[in-house]
Amino acid sequence: MKLESRYAIITGAGQGLGVAIAETFVAEGASVLLCARTERHLRDVQQRLKSRAAPGQQVLIQAADVASFADVDALVGMALSRFPHIDILVNNAGVYGPIGNIEDVDWQDWTEAISINLMGTVYPCRAVIPHFKARKYGKIVNLSGGGATNPLPRVSAYAASKAAVVRFTETLAGEVAGFAVDVNAIAPGALATRLMDQLIEAGPERAGLEFHARMTKIRDEGGTPLEKGAALAVYLASAASDGITGRLISAVWDPWADLQARREELRGSDIYTLRRIVPKDRGRDWGDG
DSSP: OTTTTOEEEESSTTSHHHHHHHHHHHHTTOEEEEEESOHHHHHHHHHHHHTTOOTTOOEEEEEOOTTOHHHHHHHHHHHHHHSSOOOEEEEOOOOOOOOSOTTTSOHHHHHHHHIIIIIHHHHHHHHHHHHHHHHTOEEEEEEOOGGGTSOOTTOHHHHHHHHHHHHHHHHHHHHTGGGTEEEEEEEOOOOOSHHHHHHHHHHHHHHOHHHHHHHHHHHHHTOSOHHHHHHHHHHHHSGGGTTOOSOEEETTTSOGGGGGGGHHHHTTSOTTSOOOOOGGGGTOOOSOO
16 A cells, blocks of 8 residues: 555546546555546546545545636645645646647647646646645656657647646756655656547648557557556655656656665756757767757
8 A cells, every 4th residue: 555644636537547546546545636627527536436445545526627726726725624634746637739730720729738738737736835845745746748758740739838847847846855845747658548539530631640640550559558657656656756856757668666776876867857968968079068
């Protein structure tokens, strides 16, 4: 029971990866407050998880839009009123946003995607940080993705916001370093969820022929199991990862289950971070870097 007696807020928990994280957290002993924009989805998840929870475990829900500051304040207020404290914040809520060339997409949709993916991560962090600092302990797990480390033409709002989430994760980790608050980001892999369906439904003309074909192939093959990202979220929310902070960790490619043995090697290094590549990094002798 890696999360026994821990209390967590999980956003975007009405479907997809958010549900998988919630299920795994409850299985590992955590009490959870789940949020999403659609209350009906939340009630279905709550009913299922309550039947699996042990005596004393709480499974709470609250409809909330993470892009709304008032909704986030109410969500954190509810957690503080119903839980003895908050140990964990998982920022999973996210959207692809409009798909197409930047000059063609609806601008309101583009800025809304930035609000959900970026501000919907930053503001919940801002809301819980005073509580974490007062307790001198806390775990923040932000969901990033392939958009953070690779250009994604025609999915620019998603790519830009997810890259910003990673740099914010690194920056916030530095701000709270003296308070035993760990802040990390997860790249969960290519997930066959409603987001991928949305991209495929956009068609090759809007999404790009090569990217559309690759996503269709991944969907047809089943994508990365949701359980991989959920298991990494548990690890980063547990005491086993104490002191590992400011990292972007791949659920698929990185040996994260043993990272605690590399804690000192990670500290002070730029491993699992976003950095600029200079000529000498690629064996070139031009430029000062």
